[in-house]
Amino acid sequence: PYYMLNMPDGFEKCEGGYKAEFSSLPEGELKFRMCSVEKPKQSGGGSGRVLGIVFLVMLCFVCIGLPLIVFMPNIVRAVQKRRDKKKLDFSSPRD
Numbered sequence: 001p002y003y004m005l006n007m008p009d010g011f012e013k014c015e016g017g018y019k020a021e022f023s024s025l026p027e028g029e030l031k032f033r034m035c036s037v038e039k040p041k042q043s044g045g046g047s048g049r050v051l052g053i054v055f056l057v058m059l060c061f062v063c064i065g066l067p068l069i070v071f072m073p074n075i076v077r078a079v080q081k082r083r084d085k086k087k088l089d090f091s092s093p094r095d
Helices: 045-088
Strands: 011-014 017-020
Touching: none
Parallel strands: none
Antiparallel strands: 011 017
């Protein structure tokens, strides 16, 4: 016992399954899907996609955000030292 999931035009469900009568062959390809349950549940593809996005965001944070947080105090100190050195530099200007 199988169920047609996307019944093409011209088909109808009957007691023994499905039937269709055409005066000529349908144009194009005749496609349909069959399943052993009448209303199958959707696969969990959406939740897998969400988990993938969460993983990528966390990976970006670990690769970019975490090093910035760790090294930011050193960067700030280096910039402040450079600024202080420029402020205290009383050497004569170059010609």
